[in-house]
Amino acid sequence: MLAGTAVWLPLQLFTGTFLSYAIVFFVLALVATLVGFRGIAGISMEIARLFILLFLVLAIVSILL
Template identity: 75%
Template structure:
């Protein structure tokens, strides 16, 4: 039916994490602490997803 294609991993989650980290820093500098905290949590989540997917792609 469908050809078996190995799981391919790209670093998009890491790029998104860097973008959200920069947004968090800018929000903190402006004084929007709530937005800075939320964007930092999103960046942390993307870094964790990146690590999990990187480990999975190395194992497969």
């Protein structure tokens, strides 16, 4: 590579790990609901919702940049 040339690399904010975590917490919430642990199910759904929102925000930022 020549000195003084710039290499542009894409910004890697969006990797998809938040989506996989959201799916895990959603499945945990479904299992907890079936077993009868309503408190754990509610908390798991809130965490899954947070991860989905983070996933969407980072996906939009990554697309725009």
